[in-house]
Amino acid sequence: MTEPSPPDPRRAALMSAAADLFFERGYAATSIDAIIDRAGGSKRTIYALFGSKEGLFEALVRENTERMFGAALFGGEELSLEATLRDFATHLLELFTNERTVGLYQVVVAEAGRLPELAASFYRLGPERGRAWIAQVLERAAARGEILPCEPDLAAGQFLGLVRSDVYYEIVLGLRGPLSDAEIRHIADAAVDTFLDGMRPRG
Amino acid sequence: MTEPSPPDPRRAALMSAAADLFFERGYAATSIDAIIDRAGGSKRTIYALFGSKEGLFEALVRENTERMFGAALFGGEELSLEATLRDFATHLLELFTNERTVGLYQVVVAEAGRLPELAASFYRLGPERGRAWIAQVLERAAARGEILPCEPDLAAGQFLGLVRSDVYYEIVLGLRGPLSDAEIRHIADAAVDTFLDGMRPRG
DNA sequence: GAGGTACGGTAATGGTCGTTACCGGATTTG
DNA sequence: CAAATCCGGTAACGACCATTACCGTACCTC
Numbered sequence: 001m002t003e004p005s006p007p008d009p010r011r012a013a014l015m016s017a018a019a020d021l022f023f024e025r026g027y028a029a030t031s032i033d034a035i036i037d038r039a040g041g042s043k044r045t046i047y048a049l050f051g052s053k054e055g056l057f058e059a060l061v062r063e064n065t066e067r068m069f070g071a072a073l074f075g076g077e078e079l080s081l082e083a084t085l086r087d088f089a090t091h092l093l094e095l096f097t098n099e100r101t102v103g104l105y106q107v108v109v110a111e112a113g114r115l116p117e118l119a120a121s122f123y124r125l126g127p128e129r130g131r132a133w134i135a136q137v138l139e140r141a142a143a144r145g146e147i148l149p150c151e152p153d154l155a156a157g158q159f160l161g162l163v164r165s166d167v168y169y170e171i172v173l174g175l176r177g178p179l180s181d182a183e184i185r186h187i188a189d190a191a192v193d194t195f196l197d198g199m200r201p202r203g
Numbered sequence: 204m205t206e207p208s209p210p211d212p213r214r215a216a217l218m219s220a221a222a223d224l225f226f227e228r229g230y231a232a233t234s235i236d237a238i239i240d241r242a243g244g245s246k247r248t249i250y251a252l253f254g255s256k257e258g259l260f261e262a263l264v265r266e267n268t269e270r271m272f273g274a275a276l277f278g279g280e281e282l283s284l285e286a287t288l289r290d291f292a293t294h295l296l297e298l299f300t301n302e303r304t305v306g307l308y309q310v311v312v313a314e315a316g317r318l319p320e321l322a323a324s325f326y327r328l329g330p331e332r333g334r335a336w337i338a339q340v341l342e343r344a345a346a347r348g349e350i351l352p353c354e355p356d357l358a359a360g361q362f363l364g365l366v367r368s369d370v371y372y373e374i375v376l377g378l379r380g381p382l383s384d385a386e387i388r389h390i391a392d393a394a395v396d397t398f399l400d401g402m403r404p405r406g
Numbered sequence: 407g408a409g410g411t412a413c414g415g416t417a418a419t420g421g422t423c424g425t426t427a428c429c430g431g432a433t434t435t436g
Numbered sequence: 437c438a439a440a441t442c443c444g445g446t447a448a449c450g451a452c453c454a455t456t457a458c459c460g461t462a463c464c465t466c
Contacts, residue, residue: 033454041413053337079446106316109376111229116368119377127369145404158393161365161367161371161372162364166334166361170326173326174314174319174322197398198397199350201348201351251443409465410466411465412463413466419454422454425448426447426450433440436438
Protein backbone atom coordinates (compact mmCIF):
# COMPACT_ATOMS: atom_id res chain seq x y z
CA MET A 1 0.00 0.00 0.00
CA THR A 2 2.62 2.56 1.04
CA GLU A 3 5.69 2.39 -1.11
CA PRO A 4 8.89 2.96 0.90
CA SER A 5 9.18 6.40 -0.61
CA PRO A 6 12.39 8.38 -0.11
CA PRO A 7 11.84 11.21 2.37
CA ASP A 8 10.33 14.12 0.46
CA PRO A 9 10.53 17.40 2.37
CA ARG A 10 7.76 18.99 0.31
CA ARG A 11 5.49 16.10 1.07
CA ALA A 12 6.35 16.23 4.74
CA ALA A 13 5.68 19.97 4.92
CA LEU A 14 2.31 19.49 3.26
CA MET A 15 1.42 16.70 5.62
CA SER A 16 2.35 18.73 8.63
CA ALA A 17 0.39 21.79 7.53
CA ALA A 18 -2.56 19.66 6.53
CA ALA A 19 -2.54 17.96 9.90
CA ASP A 20 -2.58 21.29 11.72
CA LEU A 21 -5.53 22.50 9.72
CA PHE A 22 -7.60 19.38 9.17
CA PHE A 23 -7.31 18.28 12.77
CA GLU A 24 -8.12 21.69 14.15
CA ARG A 25 -10.80 22.98 11.79
CA GLY A 26 -12.11 19.88 10.10
CA TYR A 27 -12.17 18.76 6.49
CA ALA A 28 -14.68 21.11 4.93
CA ALA A 29 -13.43 24.22 6.70
CA THR A 30 -9.89 23.66 5.46
CA SER A 31 -9.14 24.95 1.99
CA ILE A 32 -6.32 23.89 -0.25
CA ASP A 33 -5.19 27.49 -0.32
CA ALA A 34 -4.90 27.56 3.46
CA ILE A 35 -2.73 24.45 3.39
CA ILE A 36 -0.47 26.00 0.77
CA ASP A 37 -0.25 29.27 2.65
CA ARG A 38 1.06 27.37 5.63
CA ALA A 39 3.24 24.80 3.92
CA GLY A 40 4.61 26.87 1.06
CA GLY A 41 4.89 25.33 -2.36
CA SER A 42 2.10 25.30 -4.88
CA LYS A 43 -1.18 23.54 -5.45
CA ARG A 44 0.30 21.62 -8.35
CA THR A 45 2.39 19.73 -5.85
CA ILE A 46 -0.65 18.64 -3.87
CA TYR A 47 -2.39 17.39 -6.95
CA ALA A 48 0.76 15.71 -8.22
CA LEU A 49 1.34 13.90 -4.92
CA PHE A 50 -2.18 13.17 -3.74
CA GLY A 51 -4.52 13.61 -6.68
CA SER A 52 -7.17 15.53 -4.82
CA LYS A 53 -8.10 17.09 -1.51
CA GLU A 54 -9.68 13.85 -0.46
CA GLY A 55 -6.58 11.91 -1.43
CA LEU A 56 -4.48 14.17 0.75
CA PHE A 57 -6.91 13.75 3.59
CA GLU A 58 -6.93 9.98 3.36
CA ALA A 59 -3.17 9.75 3.22
CA LEU A 60 -2.97 12.08 6.19
CA VAL A 61 -5.34 10.00 8.28
CA ARG A 62 -3.67 6.72 7.43
CA GLU A 63 -0.14 7.85 8.03
CA ASN A 64 -0.95 9.65 11.24
CA THR A 65 -2.90 6.70 12.54
CA GLU A 66 0.03 4.41 11.93
CA ARG A 67 2.52 6.81 13.37
CA MET A 68 0.56 7.66 16.50
CA PHE A 69 -0.64 4.19 17.34
CA GLY A 70 2.30 2.29 15.97
CA ALA A 71 4.69 3.57 18.63
CA ALA A 72 5.30 0.21 20.25
CA LEU A 73 2.56 0.90 22.74
CA PHE A 74 0.94 -2.44 22.63
CA GLY A 75 2.59 -5.74 23.19
CA GLY A 76 5.66 -5.24 25.33
CA GLU A 77 6.79 -8.30 27.26
CA GLU A 78 4.45 -9.03 30.10
CA LEU A 79 5.01 -8.06 33.67
CA SER A 80 2.49 -9.13 36.27
CA LEU A 81 -1.09 -8.73 35.13
CA GLU A 82 -1.64 -5.76 37.37
CA ALA A 83 1.51 -4.00 36.25
CA THR A 84 0.73 -4.74 32.63
CA LEU A 85 -2.72 -3.22 32.94
CA ARG A 86 -1.39 -0.18 34.78
CA ASP A 87 1.21 0.38 32.12
CA PHE A 88 -1.27 -0.02 29.35
CA ALA A 89 -3.84 2.27 30.96
CA THR A 90 -1.27 5.00 31.42
CA HIS A 91 0.00 4.80 27.86
CA LEU A 92 -3.53 4.61 26.52
CA LEU A 93 -4.56 7.77 28.33
CA GLU A 94 -1.44 9.59 27.24
CA LEU A 95 -2.10 8.64 23.68
CA PHE A 96 -5.84 9.20 23.60
CA THR A 97 -5.83 12.53 25.36
CA ASN A 98 -3.01 13.94 23.29
CA GLU A 99 -4.22 16.94 21.30
CA ARG A 100 -3.20 15.49 17.97
CA THR A 101 -4.85 12.17 18.60
CA VAL A 102 -8.05 13.90 19.65
CA GLY A 103 -8.03 15.99 16.50
CA LEU A 104 -7.50 12.92 14.38
CA TYR A 105 -10.36 11.14 16.06
CA GLN A 106 -12.68 14.12 15.76
CA VAL A 107 -12.12 14.49 12.06
CA VAL A 108 -12.48 10.76 11.42
CA VAL A 109 -15.77 10.76 13.29
CA ALA A 110 -16.91 13.82 11.38
CA GLU A 111 -16.22 12.18 8.02
CA ALA A 112 -17.20 8.65 9.00
CA GLY A 113 -20.50 8.93 7.15
CA ARG A 114 -18.89 10.04 3.91
CA LEU A 115 -15.77 7.85 4.13
CA PRO A 116 -16.71 4.69 6.00
CA GLU A 117 -13.72 2.69 4.82
CA LEU A 118 -11.42 5.35 6.17
CA ALA A 119 -13.05 5.14 9.59
CA ALA A 120 -12.75 1.37 9.47
CA SER A 121 -9.09 1.45 8.60
CA PHE A 122 -8.48 4.02 11.33
CA TYR A 123 -9.99 1.66 13.86
CA ARG A 124 -8.12 -1.35 12.57
CA LEU A 125 -4.74 0.34 12.34
CA GLY A 126 -5.20 2.11 15.65
CA PRO A 127 -7.40 1.34 18.61
CA GLU A 128 -8.14 -2.23 17.63
CA ARG A 129 -4.53 -3.23 18.07
CA GLY A 130 -4.63 -2.20 21.68
CA ARG A 131 -7.89 -3.98 22.20
CA ALA A 132 -6.63 -7.19 20.64
CA TRP A 133 -3.52 -7.12 22.76
CA ILE A 134 -5.41 -6.58 26.00
CA ALA A 135 -7.82 -9.35 25.06
CA GLN A 136 -4.85 -11.66 24.75
CA VAL A 137 -3.41 -10.55 28.05
CA LEU A 138 -6.73 -11.19 29.75
CA GLU A 139 -7.20 -14.53 28.11
CA ARG A 140 -3.83 -15.72 29.38
CA ALA A 141 -4.53 -14.36 32.84
CA ALA A 142 -7.84 -16.21 32.91
CA ALA A 143 -6.09 -19.40 31.87
CA ARG A 144 -3.69 -18.96 34.77
CA GLY A 145 -6.61 -18.38 37.12
CA GLU A 146 -5.60 -14.85 37.99
CA ILE A 147 -8.94 -13.51 36.86
CA LEU A 148 -12.32 -15.08 36.46
CA PRO A 149 -13.13 -16.87 33.23
CA CYS A 150 -14.50 -14.30 30.78
CA GLU A 151 -15.10 -13.45 27.15
CA PRO A 152 -11.71 -11.84 26.49
CA ASP A 153 -12.98 -9.51 23.81
CA LEU A 154 -15.85 -8.23 25.91
CA ALA A 155 -13.60 -7.81 28.92
CA ALA A 156 -10.99 -5.98 26.86
CA GLY A 157 -13.68 -3.60 25.62
CA GLN A 158 -14.76 -3.02 29.19
CA PHE A 159 -11.25 -2.23 30.27
CA LEU A 160 -10.78 0.26 27.46
CA GLY A 161 -14.02 1.98 28.35
CA LEU A 162 -13.14 2.03 32.00
CA VAL A 163 -9.82 3.68 31.29
CA ARG A 164 -11.26 6.26 28.94
CA SER A 165 -14.12 6.68 31.37
CA ASP A 166 -16.15 9.84 30.88
CA VAL A 167 -13.07 12.01 30.66
CA TYR A 168 -12.38 11.00 27.11
CA TYR A 169 -15.95 11.78 26.14
CA GLU A 170 -15.51 15.29 27.48
CA ILE A 171 -12.17 15.75 25.79
CA VAL A 172 -13.58 14.71 22.43
CA LEU A 173 -16.26 17.35 22.84
CA GLY A 174 -13.54 19.91 23.45
CA LEU A 175 -14.64 20.52 27.03
CA ARG A 176 -11.32 19.67 28.65
CA GLY A 177 -7.78 20.25 27.62
CA PRO A 178 -5.15 17.52 27.79
CA LEU A 179 -4.59 15.84 31.16
CA SER A 180 -1.63 16.35 33.44
CA ASP A 181 0.59 13.39 34.24
CA ALA A 182 -0.84 13.27 37.73
CA GLU A 183 -4.39 13.13 36.43
CA ILE A 184 -3.46 10.39 34.02
CA ARG A 185 -1.87 8.33 36.76
CA HIS A 186 -4.83 8.83 39.04
CA ILE A 187 -7.38 7.78 36.44
CA ALA A 188 -5.30 4.87 35.22
CA ASP A 189 -4.76 3.51 38.73
CA ALA A 190 -8.42 3.89 39.60
CA ALA A 191 -9.39 2.07 36.42
CA VAL A 192 -7.13 -0.88 37.14
CA ASP A 193 -8.30 -1.10 40.74
CA THR A 194 -11.93 -1.11 39.76
CA PHE A 195 -11.39 -3.52 36.91
CA LEU A 196 -9.66 -6.06 39.08
CA ASP A 197 -11.51 -5.73 42.38
CA GLY A 198 -14.71 -3.79 41.81
CA MET A 199 -16.37 -1.34 44.14
CA ARG A 200 -18.07 -3.76 46.49
CA PRO A 201 -16.34 -4.36 49.82
CA ARG A 202 -14.57 -7.71 49.95
CA GLY A 203 -15.08 -10.43 52.49
CA MET B 204 -34.51 30.83 26.52
CA THR B 205 -37.17 28.88 24.65
CA GLU B 206 -40.46 30.67 24.58
CA PRO B 207 -43.41 28.26 24.96
CA SER B 208 -44.22 28.72 21.30
CA PRO B 209 -47.50 27.33 19.95
CA PRO B 210 -46.86 24.20 17.89
CA ASP B 211 -45.89 25.30 14.39
CA PRO B 212 -46.16 22.51 11.81
CA ARG B 213 -43.84 24.27 9.38
CA ARG B 214 -41.23 24.61 12.05
CA ALA B 215 -41.63 20.97 13.05
CA ALA B 216 -41.31 19.79 9.44
CA LEU B 217 -38.14 21.83 9.02
CA MET B 218 -36.69 20.46 12.23
CA SER B 219 -37.42 16.91 11.23
CA ALA B 220 -35.93 17.25 7.78
CA ALA B 221 -32.93 19.11 9.15
CA ALA B 222 -32.37 16.38 11.71
CA ASP B 223 -32.42 13.68 9.04
CA LEU B 224 -29.87 15.51 6.95
CA PHE B 225 -27.59 17.13 9.51
CA PHE B 226 -27.32 13.98 11.60
CA GLU B 227 -26.69 11.76 8.64
CA ARG B 228 -24.46 13.87 6.41
CA GLY B 229 -23.08 16.51 8.73
CA TYR B 230 -23.35 20.27 8.78
CA ALA B 231 -21.29 21.31 5.78
CA ALA B 232 -22.60 18.60 3.49
CA THR B 233 -26.20 19.62 4.12
CA SER B 234 -27.48 22.50 2.03
CA ILE B 235 -30.46 24.68 2.76
CA ASP B 236 -31.93 23.59 -0.55
CA ALA B 237 -31.74 19.95 0.47
CA ILE B 238 -33.61 20.72 3.68
CA ILE B 239 -36.32 22.55 1.78
CA ASP B 240 -36.60 19.79 -0.79
CA ARG B 241 -37.35 17.38 2.01
CA ALA B 242 -39.47 19.57 4.25
CA GLY B 243 -41.39 21.55 1.68
CA GLY B 244 -41.94 25.23 2.23
CA SER B 245 -39.50 27.88 1.19
CA LYS B 246 -36.18 29.25 2.29
CA ARG B 247 -37.82 32.42 3.49
CA THR B 248 -39.39 30.40 6.24
CA ILE B 249 -36.02 29.12 7.45
CA TYR B 250 -34.58 32.59 7.55
CA ALA B 251 -37.69 33.98 9.21
CA LEU B 252 -37.66 31.32 11.92
CA PHE B 253 -33.97 30.73 12.50
CA GLY B 254 -32.09 33.63 10.96
CA SER B 255 -29.41 31.54 9.32
CA LYS B 256 -28.21 28.02 8.64
CA GLU B 257 -26.23 28.10 11.82
CA GLY B 258 -29.23 29.30 13.79
CA LEU B 259 -31.24 26.36 12.51
CA PHE B 260 -28.43 24.01 13.41
CA GLU B 261 -28.08 25.32 16.93
CA ALA B 262 -31.80 25.18 17.60
CA LEU B 263 -31.83 21.65 16.23
CA VAL B 264 -29.03 20.47 18.46
CA ARG B 265 -30.44 22.08 21.57
CA GLU B 266 -33.98 20.85 21.13
CA ASN B 267 -32.96 17.34 20.19
CA THR B 268 -30.56 17.11 23.09
CA GLU B 269 -33.30 18.07 25.49
CA ARG B 270 -35.83 15.77 23.91
CA MET B 271 -33.57 12.73 23.70
CA PHE B 272 -31.94 13.02 27.09
CA GLY B 273 -34.84 14.59 28.90
CA ALA B 274 -36.98 11.46 28.70
CA ALA B 275 -37.05 10.81 32.43
CA LEU B 276 -34.12 8.46 32.09
CA PHE B 277 -32.19 9.67 35.04
CA GLY B 278 -33.45 9.90 38.54
CA GLY B 279 -36.22 7.39 39.03
CA GLU B 280 -36.78 6.32 42.62
CA GLU B 281 -34.05 4.02 43.78
CA LEU B 282 -34.24 0.27 43.89
CA SER B 283 -31.32 -1.63 45.27
CA LEU B 284 -27.97 -0.33 44.13
CA GLU B 285 -27.42 -3.25 41.84
CA ALA B 286 -30.86 -2.98 40.26
CA THR B 287 -30.47 0.76 39.89
CA LEU B 288 -27.17 0.36 38.09
CA ARG B 289 -28.54 -2.38 35.86
CA ASP B 290 -31.51 -0.24 34.92
CA PHE B 291 -29.38 2.76 34.27
CA ALA B 292 -26.87 0.82 32.19
CA THR B 293 -29.60 -0.63 30.03
CA HIS B 294 -31.28 2.70 29.42
CA LEU B 295 -27.96 4.38 28.79
CA LEU B 296 -27.01 1.86 26.15
CA GLU B 297 -30.41 2.07 24.51
CA LEU B 298 -30.12 5.82 24.37
CA PHE B 299 -26.49 6.10 23.35
CA THR B 300 -26.58 3.47 20.64
CA ASN B 301 -29.77 4.78 19.10
CA GLU B 302 -29.12 5.93 15.55
CA ARG B 303 -30.41 9.43 16.16
CA THR B 304 -28.38 9.94 19.29
CA VAL B 305 -25.27 8.75 17.53
CA GLY B 306 -25.90 11.16 14.68
CA LEU B 307 -26.38 14.01 17.10
CA TYR B 308 -23.16 13.18 18.89
CA GLN B 309 -21.20 12.85 15.67
CA VAL B 310 -22.28 16.22 14.38
CA VAL B 311 -21.65 17.93 17.71
CA VAL B 312 -18.15 16.46 17.80
CA ALA B 313 -17.57 17.52 14.22
CA GLU B 314 -18.52 21.13 14.95
CA ALA B 315 -17.08 21.30 18.46
CA GLY B 316 -14.10 23.29 17.25
CA ARG B 317 -16.22 25.90 15.51
CA LEU B 318 -19.05 26.01 18.07
CA PRO B 319 -17.58 25.23 21.47
CA GLU B 320 -20.50 26.65 23.45
CA LEU B 321 -22.84 24.38 21.57
CA ALA B 322 -20.77 21.33 22.50
CA ALA B 323 -20.72 22.48 26.10
CA SER B 324 -24.45 22.95 26.25
CA PHE B 325 -24.96 19.56 24.62
CA TYR B 326 -22.93 17.94 27.37
CA ARG B 327 -24.64 19.86 30.13
CA LEU B 328 -28.16 19.27 28.88
CA GLY B 329 -27.46 15.65 28.04
CA PRO B 330 -24.84 13.24 29.28
CA GLU B 331 -23.89 15.26 32.33
CA ARG B 332 -27.30 14.77 33.86
CA GLY B 333 -26.83 11.03 33.84
CA ARG B 334 -23.39 11.35 35.26
CA ALA B 335 -24.50 13.61 38.07
CA TRP B 336 -27.31 11.27 38.97
CA ILE B 337 -25.07 8.22 39.08
CA ALA B 338 -22.55 10.11 41.15
CA GLN B 339 -25.31 10.78 43.67
CA VAL B 340 -26.41 7.16 43.68
CA LEU B 341 -22.85 6.04 44.31
CA GLU B 342 -22.29 8.60 47.01
CA ARG B 343 -25.33 7.38 48.92
CA ALA B 344 -24.33 3.77 48.45
CA ALA B 345 -20.89 4.54 49.80
CA ALA B 346 -22.42 6.27 52.81
CA ARG B 347 -24.45 3.13 53.45
CA GLY B 348 -21.32 1.02 53.18
CA GLU B 349 -22.56 -0.92 50.15
CA ILE B 350 -19.54 0.11 48.14
CA LEU B 351 -16.09 1.25 49.11
CA PRO B 352 -15.53 4.91 49.85
CA CYS B 353 -14.76 6.67 46.57
CA GLU B 354 -14.72 9.96 44.71
CA PRO B 355 -18.29 9.83 43.42
CA ASP B 356 -17.61 11.84 40.32
CA LEU B 357 -14.64 9.76 39.31
CA ALA B 358 -16.50 6.55 40.01
CA ALA B 359 -19.52 7.74 38.03
CA GLY B 360 -17.27 8.53 35.09
CA GLN B 361 -15.79 5.06 35.36
CA PHE B 362 -19.19 3.46 35.35
CA LEU B 363 -20.26 5.40 32.28
CA GLY B 364 -17.12 4.37 30.45
CA LEU B 365 -17.51 0.79 31.51
CA VAL B 366 -21.04 0.68 30.18
CA ARG B 367 -20.18 2.35 26.89
CA SER B 368 -17.09 0.17 26.79
CA ASP B 369 -15.44 -0.05 23.38
CA VAL B 370 -18.72 -0.76 21.64
CA TYR B 371 -19.76 2.85 21.73
CA TYR B 372 -16.44 3.91 20.28
CA GLU B 373 -17.04 1.59 17.34
CA ILE B 374 -20.58 2.76 16.87
CA VAL B 375 -19.54 6.39 16.78
CA LEU B 376 -17.08 5.51 14.04
CA GLY B 377 -19.93 3.94 12.10
CA LEU B 378 -18.44 0.45 12.34
CA ARG B 379 -21.43 -1.14 14.02
CA GLY B 380 -25.13 -0.66 13.64
CA PRO B 381 -27.43 -0.31 16.64
CA LEU B 382 -27.39 -3.12 19.20
CA SER B 383 -30.07 -5.72 19.70
CA ASP B 384 -31.88 -5.87 23.02
CA ALA B 385 -30.02 -9.04 23.89
CA GLU B 386 -26.65 -7.42 23.22
CA ILE B 387 -27.63 -4.43 25.31
CA ARG B 388 -28.64 -6.62 28.22
CA HIS B 389 -25.47 -8.65 27.96
CA ILE B 390 -23.19 -5.63 27.93
CA ALA B 391 -25.12 -3.85 30.67
CA ASP B 392 -25.07 -6.86 32.96
CA ALA B 393 -21.40 -7.46 32.38
CA ALA B 394 -20.66 -3.81 33.13
CA VAL B 395 -22.50 -3.88 36.43
CA ASP B 396 -20.88 -7.15 37.44
CA THR B 397 -17.41 -5.86 36.73
CA PHE B 398 -18.07 -2.51 38.34
CA LEU B 399 -19.26 -4.04 41.56
CA ASP B 400 -17.05 -7.12 41.89
CA GLY B 401 -14.15 -6.81 39.48
CA MET B 402 -12.44 -9.57 37.57
CA ARG B 403 -10.23 -10.97 40.28
CA PRO B 404 -11.45 -14.16 41.96
CA ARG B 405 -12.87 -13.51 45.42
CA GLY B 406 -11.67 -15.10 48.63
C1' DG C 407 26.58 26.77 -22.27
C1' DA C 408 21.98 25.20 -24.46
C1' DG C 409 17.68 22.67 -23.85
C1' DG C 410 14.50 20.83 -21.08
C1' DT C 411 12.20 19.81 -16.92
C1' DA C 412 10.45 20.83 -12.28
C1' DC C 413 8.36 23.97 -9.45
C1' DG C 414 6.34 28.25 -7.23
C1' DG C 415 3.02 31.99 -8.12
C1' DT C 416 -1.13 33.46 -10.03
C1' DA C 417 -5.04 33.60 -12.71
C1' DA C 418 -9.04 31.31 -14.82
C1' DT C 419 -12.93 28.00 -14.76
C1' DG C 420 -16.88 25.85 -13.18
C1' DG C 421 -19.69 24.59 -9.63
C1' DT C 422 -21.88 24.92 -5.09
C1' DC C 423 -24.17 27.34 -1.70
C1' DG C 424 -25.83 30.85 1.79
C1' DT C 425 -28.49 34.69 1.51
C1' DT C 426 -31.61 38.08 -0.46
C1' DA C 427 -34.95 39.81 -3.76
C1' DC C 428 -38.96 39.24 -6.60
C1' DC C 429 -43.39 37.38 -8.15
C1' DG C 430 -47.97 35.39 -8.02
C1' DG C 431 -51.57 33.17 -5.67
C1' DA C 432 -54.02 32.09 -1.49
C1' DT C 433 -55.86 33.39 2.77
C1' DT C 434 -57.29 36.53 5.94
C1' DT C 435 -59.22 41.13 7.48
C1' DG C 436 -62.26 45.18 7.46
C1' DC D 437 -65.89 42.53 -2.01
C1' DA D 438 -61.33 45.06 -1.61
C1' DA D 439 -56.86 45.44 0.58
C1' DA D 440 -53.27 43.68 2.78
C1' DT D 441 -50.50 40.07 4.47
C1' DC D 442 -48.39 35.57 4.19
C1' DC D 443 -46.12 32.05 1.90
C1' DG D 444 -44.26 28.88 -1.67
C1' DG D 445 -41.46 28.92 -5.91
C1' DT D 446 -37.84 30.67 -8.46
C1' DA D 447 -34.29 33.45 -9.77
C1' DA D 448 -30.43 36.52 -8.76
C1' DC D 449 -26.24 37.81 -6.24
C1' DG D 450 -21.86 37.19 -4.21
C1' DA D 451 -18.62 34.52 -2.06
C1' DC D 452 -15.88 30.57 -1.61
C1' DC D 453 -13.36 26.84 -3.38
C1' DA D 454 -11.54 22.55 -5.81
C1' DT D 455 -9.40 21.90 -9.86
C1' DT D 456 -6.87 23.15 -14.04
C1' DA D 457 -4.16 26.08 -17.06
C1' DC D 458 -0.51 29.38 -17.78
C1' DC D 459 3.85 31.69 -17.11
C1' DG D 460 8.38 32.65 -15.68
C1' DT D 461 12.37 31.14 -13.39
C1' DA D 462 15.75 28.12 -11.43
C1' DC D 463 18.02 23.94 -11.51
C1' DC D 464 19.56 19.90 -13.69
C1' DT D 465 21.32 17.34 -17.73
C1' DC D 466 24.14 16.70 -21.67
